[in-house]
Amino acid sequence: MIRRVKYKDIDFQKYTKCIQHSVQKNWYAGKEVLDELCGNWEVLVYEDYKAVLPVPLKKKLGLNFVIMPLFCQQLGVFSEKDNCEINDNFLQFLKRNYKVFLYSFNHHNSFSENLEKKKNYTIPVSDYILLRRKKYFKGRKSTAKCAQHLIYKEIELNQEHLSFIEKNFKGLKKETDIKKFKDYLYFLNNNHSLKLSAAYLEERLINVAVLVNESTQLSLLGLINDESYKAENGPSFLIDKILDKYIHQKEFNFMGSNIRGIEIFFKSFGGELQEYPYLQSRILKKLS
CATH class of the missing domain: 3.40.630.30 (Gcn5-related N-acetyltransferase (GNAT))
Incomplete structure (x- = not known):
C-alpha cells in the first residue's frame, strides 16, 4: 500500500534509513539536499518505509505542481531491491494524485510502461x-x-x-x-x-x-x-x-x-x- 505523507509527518529516521540502504541511493534524495533545493516537498511511502518516492512541489497560479528543482537530476523510487511492480504502483499513484509538470526517476527504476528517457x-x-x-x-x-x-x-x-x-x-x-x-x-x-x-x-x-x-x-x-x-x-x-x-x-x-x-x-x-x-x-x- 502506498500513502502520501506531508513533510511535517515524515519519519525522517525511517526515510533516511530507506535511502541509505537502497540500491538506487543517490545524492539528490537526502533530506538536507531536498530541503535546500526544493523548499517544499513530501514523500510517497510504500508499507512502513519499505520503499519511498520523494515528491518536489512548486506553487504556480495557486496550485501545487510536481516539478524537478534546479540542480536535481534524478529522484524516483528508492528501495532495497528495484521492483518493477512496486515502481508501477508509485507511478500510477503519482499520476492520479498530482499535477505533474516534470518528474525524473533514477536510472535503476524499471517500469512496465515505456517512459521517455533522458541521457546521463x-x-x-x-x-x-x-x-x-x-x-x-x-x-x-x-x-x-x-x-x-x-x-x-x-x-x-x-x-x-x-x-x-x-x-x-x-x-x-x-x-x-x-x-x-x-x-x-x-x-x-x-x-x-x-x-x-x-x-x-x-x-x-x-x-x-x-x-x-x-x-x-x-x-x-x-x-x-x-x-x-x-x-x-x-x-x-x-x-x-x-x-x-x-x-x-x-x-x-x-x-x-x-x-x-x-x-x-x-x-x-x-x-x-x-x-x-x-x-x-x-x-x-x-x-x-
Whole structure:
C-alpha cells in the first residue's frame, strides 16, 4: 500500500534509513539536499518505509505542481531491491494524485510502461592510464595533450572565485536562479561536499569545474569557462586532470546532457551512457 505523507509527518529516521540502504541511493534524495533545493516537498511511502518516492512541489497560479528543482537530476523510487511492480504502483499513484509538470526517476527504476528517457554519462572507477589509452577519443587525447601548458589548482570558494563563476556561468537567465546556484554552492561548501578545480594560464584563472564531492563519486555541477581563452582548451585540460587525480577511487558523473555537442564532449572521455526515465505533461509544458 502506498500513502502520501506531508513533510511535517515524515519519519525522517525511517526515510533516511530507506535511502541509505537502497540500491538506487543517490545524492539528490537526502533530506538536507531536498530541503535546500526544493523548499517544499513530501514523500510517497510504500508499507512502513519499505520503499519511498520523494515528491518536489512548486506553487504556480495557486496550485501545487510536481516539478524537478534546479540542480536535481534524478529522484524516483528508492528501495532495497528495484521492483518493477512496486515502481508501477508509485507511478500510477503519482499520476492520479498530482499535477505533474516534470518528474525524473533514477536510472535503476524499471517500469512496465515505456517512459521517455533522458541521457546521463558516467565513468566508473577505472585505471586512468587504461581509460585514457582505450576509451578517450583520439581527438580528445590530442586536445588534452596540447593544453598541458595550463596549470591545475584546487581552489576555495571565496568572493574572487565566486565573481568569476557569476560572470562566466551560462544557462541561468533569471536572477533568482543565479541566486539559487550561489546558495547551493555555499550549502555544498558548508557540508564539505564542494570541490572547485581550476585551470590557470600563467596567473590568470580561465576555467572552473564545480563538482559535488561524495565519498564514492564526483558529479560535474558546472564547467565555467572564460570564452576569451577558448583556444587554450581549458575544459579538456580540467576534466583530464580531474580524472587523472580521482578516477581510481571515485566514479565520475557528468550530470547528463541532451545537447549533442556536450554529449559528444562527455563521451570523448570514455563516458558511458546511463539513461533515466521521466514523466512530463506536454499540455503543462506548452502552457509554461
